Amino acid sequence: MGSPASTPQEIAREAVRLLAARRLPPTPDNFQAAYHEVAGTRPLQPFPLAQLRQIGQALPERTPAQLRFKTLFNRAVTRHSWDDLEKLLVQHLGAASSPPPPSATPPATAQPPDSAEPAPHADEKAASIPISPDIAEPAARVIDLTLPLVAADDARLREMGEELVRYLRLEQHHAPTLRRMLADYAFRLSFGVDEQLGVREALLGLLRQVLEHIDAISPDNPWLRQQLQALVQAAQPPLSQRRLEDLQARLKDVIVKQAEAREQTVRAQELMRQTLATFLERLAQTAVSTGQYQAKFEACAQALERAQSLADMAPVVQDAIQTARAFATDTQRVVAELTELRDRADRAEAEVQRLRRELDQMAELVTHDLLTGVLNRKGLENAIDRETHRAERTGTRVCIALLDVDDFKRLNDTLGHLAGDAALKHLADVARRSLRPQDTVGRYGGEEFIIVLPDTTPDEAAAVVQRLQRDLSAHLFLHGEQPVLITFSAGVTELRPGEPVANAIARADQAMYRAKRAGKNRVMQA
Template structure:
């Protein structure tokens, strides 16, 4: 065989599966791997079958009862060595039949291993599978596992089962069987190694599938946000929020970050619902105004037609009049018609003026709502430029972590960061480059900070980091690591590489202390860091 290392053997096994057009299932891969390596695959311990055999063993004599008890003990321990010993001792102690005087002296060694495709081994296990050499050739020299290590391993598997084996019944059963075996008083090291290897092999597929599901769900979430962004070209506020949500849904994720993302989505939904309701009312008012206006125009047109007919009748009567006496009533009727026409015209003019005022008010309301939507970004919890929390979001995060620390008896620290020489950077490279530098710092911080840490933009070039379950010394270490990462990832402005540094003050939030007092203490420590030479972290 040209393949000698496990990596090369695995690569050849994959090629073999592809050449034979076999699906890469665990069983197919295992068979191909052993075929390439020239070894025999290990068979699973036939626990159910051996227990069935144990139940069928007779218990008519004390020797049979003792043998059955020893057999059951060996089966429960998954130990081929003990099974061999029990069978050998039992056969050696049993009287030989008269017709076969040499039967007791016959060797207890099982027949040689046969290929897995021959005989009973093809159905799961055969005579060769009961040989201790099939699983543990070095059983006599294997060191026993410490009880505390076995218990800790069992606890780890117990804790991980709901996460990694929720959708894999076989992995779940293997985990439970392994936990039960680990909690036995004694273990057979080769058997334990085999069970752990089988579980790890199956676990690798489960973890790979869970990772794929997680990435697919995140991709679907980002796709939804991007689709909403694409279909909202006339709503800049919503587009900005969707773009910020896309950034917030980028891995790595944590429970705190998901809670923050959920709160942000809820905030967007509530604000949009309020704005939509007010917009619908304004649009309904404008619709009613337009309908009334059209109705009044129709009435005015009808009135003008009626008055035109009356004036035409008066004109014809005047043409037929032969004296002043005949003309007087016609003139009187014309005057009354003119007065009625003037009154109707004034009434319509007043109504149209009122409608115009209502339309102006509705238009002003729509403009106000549009301006409110444009300004609503300031009311949500994230900064539109950098995608991190804004002051409102920081206040919520500090309040949430403070209450959590009170429940769990842990500590919370905050760090106030101020970019060094930011005014000079703006003056040299321009304000757009300054904005890009702030975004760069926020991006590096999201990658550098721990999953439980939260960063927000406090204002201008100042940022605050909330560090839960952290001592001031540990908090200083976290911020210093961010400084090193920022130095390792230079800010690119065109072809120019710019080193961005910051000075920081770190302090611990005290019980029942106003947040402003803690921020002021961190601010004082930050200014001490500035005076000490910048690009430093001071505790306060």
């Protein structure tokens, strides 16, 4: 099998090969057993602390030997040490089976009966290692805080973590026990982390799939399609709690606005449908009435042809006159109704046009730039307002950085506007990867960007922006197969309590121009 594995990585690889050779599934338990087999160690079994403590309390302590055994037993239980328990039981059973000494006088090194705690052996002192509370307590706190994240669906991992936290908070620790507990927890934790990462990626993929296909519900709504495209961009990793809060607020706004617009559109469509139905009904009635009057007029004409005298013609003429008056009255009524229908149709059309204008105006409520996927001006205003209120509550500081791409006009003139747009998108993508999770980036206008840096001093903010400059130089923009170096100059300033945001942006803008004059690709503080 080659040279024996020595590092944890080599042991893990050998364990995977061993599972594959034995055709065993790589479950956490199988992998843990194979790892310990390759490493030549024993896996730590669950320690029955409560049961062993109950046994320790029940042990007799009438003689010095019983008192010493009980003390050492309880100490081994407190340390979760199977090795100490095994050694103690073997020694005790061996002493119990050996003949008593010939002399009744206890040796000089015997422990006096009234001693509170027997002196530990040399090997016990070597194995017992007090860990500084400055290390043990933070380590226990880290494990305790991360358990809800990584062990939500793994009861065994949660038990191991809770046991390890309790053990780290003891005053003294048994070195082999602590080593094995940490190793077993780390291996089980690796599976829990992989599982959580898989769940996260699956949920993000599901969200993107829903957002990408939901526009099929409203194929003739370009506003909704734009909003959904912006939401897809916002759901790209890396994610943070702030980005998720912003995504949730934007999605809620889209749903509410779309529901309102749809309800109003449905009402307008219903009005149009009713108008058209009434119009067709009136046309049908007019056709029927016209046929009836035509039949009456025809009857009057035939009666006039048969008339022999004025006396015979008089009632026919009177009937024709009444029929003509009724026809005129019905015609006027139909004209009035059709005029009303036309007015209703005009009002319905005006309502539809108003709704279209409202949807166009709602596009201005989008908080993300459709080209780069980062915040636009409105989104930046919301982000700065949110962070300043958070800073007031927590007593922290907020900085902003104004970035301007160097020689962007020359890039546009040389490579074209499409390449310029792609360069801005490249800068935004690098910024999302480079910035800290709590930072927010937005496009202020043209080739200018603003970064909001919460809980940050100006010196720290400048360091963050300088790191972004280095990352942008390391990841060149590709125009086709041609690499293009993109740089920017930046000004950094701190938001002062109660001042208008425009004043802080103006200070950052002045610092950015100082960086331009100093040679570009620099960061200046204001």
